[in-house]
Amino acid sequence: MRKADYNVLIAGTGVAGLCCALNLPADMQVLLLSKAKADESDSFLAQGGICMLRGKEDFFGYFEDTVRAGHYENDPAAVRTMIESSPAMIAELVSYGVRFARDGAGNFRFTREGGHRRPRILFHGDETGKEITSHLLAAVRALPNVTVRENAELIDLLAEGNECFGGVVRDAATGGTEDIYADFTLLATGGVGGLYKDSTNFRHLTGDALAIALRRGVHVEHVNYVQIHPTTFYTAEEGRRFLISESVRGEGAVLLDKNGNRFCNELMPRDVVTGEIREQMQKDGTDHVWLDMRPVGKTVLEEHFPTICAHCREKGFDVLKEPVPVVPAQHYFMGGVKVDLNGKTSMKRLFAAGETACNGVHGRNRLASNSLLESLIWAKRAAKAMAAVRGLGIGRFPVSDKRMYQNYTALKQAYADAVREEAEREECCD
Ligand SMILES: Cc1cc2nc3c(=O)[nH]c(=O)nc-3n(C[C@H](O)[C@H](O)[C@H](O)COP(=O)(O)OP(=O)(O)OC[C@H]3O[C@@H](n4cnc5c(N)ncnc54)[C@H](O)[C@@H]3O)c2cc1C
Numbered sequence: 001m002r003k004a005d006y007n008v009l010i011a012g013t014g015v016a017g018l019c020c021a022l023n024l025p026a027d028m029q030v031l032l033l034s035k036a037k038a039d040e041s042d043s044f045l046a047q048g049g050i051c052m053l054r055g056k057e058d059f060f061g062y063f064e065d066t067v068r069a070g071h072y073e074n075d076p077a078a079v080r081t082m083i084e085s086s087p088a089m090i091a092e093l094v095s096y097g098v099r100f101a102r103d104g105a106g107n108f109r110f111t112r113e114g115g116h117r118r119p120r121i122l123f124h125g126d127e128t129g130k131e132i133t134s135h136l137l138a139a140v141r142a143l144p145n146v147t148v149r150e151n152a153e154l155i156d157l158l159a160e161g162n163e164c165f166g167g168v169v170r171d172a173a174t175g176g177t178e179d180i181y182a183d184f185t186l187l188a189t190g191g192v193g194g195l196y197k198d199s200t201n202f203r204h205l206t207g208d209a210l211a212i213a214l215r216r217g218v219h220v221e222h223v224n225y226v227q228i229h230p231t232t233f234y235t236a237e238e239g240r241r242f243l244i245s246e247s248v249r250g251e252g253a254v255l256l257d258k259n260g261n262r263f264c265n266e267l268m269p270r271d272v273v274t275g276e277i278r279e280q281m282q283k284d285g286t287d288h289v290w291l292d293m294r295p296v297g298k299t300v301l302e303e304h305f306p307t308i309c310a311h312c313r314e315k316g317f318d319v320l321k322e323p324v325p326v327v328p329a330q331h332y333f334m335g336g337v338k339v340d341l342n343g344k345t346s347m348k349r350l351f352a353a354g355e356t357a358c359n360g361v362h363g364r365n366r367l368a369s370n371s372l373l374e375s376l377i378w379a380k381r382a383a384k385a386m387a388a389v390r391g392l393g394i395g396r397f398p399v400s401d402k403r404m405y406q407n408y409t410a411l412k413q414a415y416a417d418a419v420r421e422e423a424e425r426e427e428c429c430d
Pocket of ligand 1: 011012013014015016017033034035036037038040041042043044045046047048049050051128129152153154155188189190191200201202204205206208209243331332353354355356368369370371372373375
């Protein structure tokens with residue numbers, strides 16, 4: 001009997017795609033696709049850190065902080081799952097060689113960000129994402145059952161009768177497309193920032209899986225729930241916005257208006273601080289406000305935030321001597337392809353995890369540093385769910401109509417329009 005090309009097809013090499021591959025049994029053949037280079041994912045950009053439950057006594061506070069930030073629209077079962085799974089996931093990361101900041105006695109050090117009542121965020125300088133994702137990528141590259149294909153883009157699903165049999169993959173070098181059959185497919189293509197003029201995300205993250213899901217009738221949710229980060233470095237230049245992590249404010253940095261006066265509580269959840277900044281910019285008639293990092297102190301700035309200090313210096317600002325201009329920008333996507341607690345979508349054999357998916361953890365607004373954690377945990381759960389029902393075989397091999405993908409520019413425009421239209425439709429009905 002004809003077999004699928006792979007047991008699992010994974011679109012995306014961020015933390016979600018990688019963690020799924022790492023948690024699949026060694027005798028399952030896996031193909032990982034990356035639209036760009038494998039290390040060009042938002043997971044590499046994460047600065048602030050990753051949350052972790054700090055013992056039983058922290059459960060209520062962590063839960064409450066998450067749902068309060070999410071305007072109580074979060075799915076309680078999903079939040080509970082994420083929080084309870086966090087210590088084991090951190091231990092798993094450490095087992096791959098990931099290093100988090102520790103004190104002299106070897107215990108974890110924790111930092112704080114907006115919306116958290118206490119420090120519960122693990123970090124590695126201001127490059128936590130790079131530290132985690134580079135270790136996971138190295139571990140994946142060492143697996144004999146996993147193939148990583150770069151510059152290979154999922155442009156459609158091979159679907160029939162609400163069942164997924166793999167995907168249509170476009171090679172960036174040749175422009176050609178190929179049908180790849182798989183017993184299971186995981187959508188892990190990250191967020192939607194590339195659809196926005198001002199975003200902290202990589203430009204190639206354009207909500208592809210979401211558009212494909214819309215096209216194929218897979219359930220999506222809250223496509224209008226987009227998080228704006230309050231503090232990105234202000235510049236008149238085009239391109240990706242450089243993030244100034246919230247943990248800088250968690251460590252004491254303050255926001256100032258055009259006259260050098262504080263105008264808000266910097267540690268409120270992101271949507272609140274963003275609203276205050278926008279209001280202040282309007283009052284002042286400016287296109288940015290100022291972030292003064294001097295209260296953080298030289299030692300912490302240099303030890304904990306070297307990348308941020310270097311970026312500001314490169315742009316002509318010495319954070320030890322002067323405030324830097326900051327402006328809100330698109331940052332994170334809370335909505336996505338609707339999944340259950342195991343990452344299953346409404347389509348048979350199709351899973352989703354990471355920023356592409358909506359599992360209900362974040363509600364209307366994500367609490368800082370919950371997304372790496374949530375992405376990892378759902379990717380692992382999806383891997384376990386696939387492994388549990390493996391061996392079914394696909395039986396059907398639908399063939400894509402190549403003419404549909406010939407005009408790539410028109411296809412991508414149609415996908416972007418579909419995502420925007422769905423967001424507008426949901427906004428109206430909200
Ligand atoms: C600047 C910045 C700082 C952040 N800081 C933090 C933080 O401190 N803590 C935290 O928890 N979260 C943080 N986040 C959010 C977090 O990094 C992301 O939510 C998380 O990394 C998403 O992981 P992912 O695997 O879902 O997607 P990503 O890491 O974005 O990976 C997406 C992958 O999908 C691939 N892809 C896209 N489209 C296709 C396609 N059509 N076909 C094939 N492949 C495709 C991409 O090439 C990429 O490999 C930050 C985000 C940014 C942008």
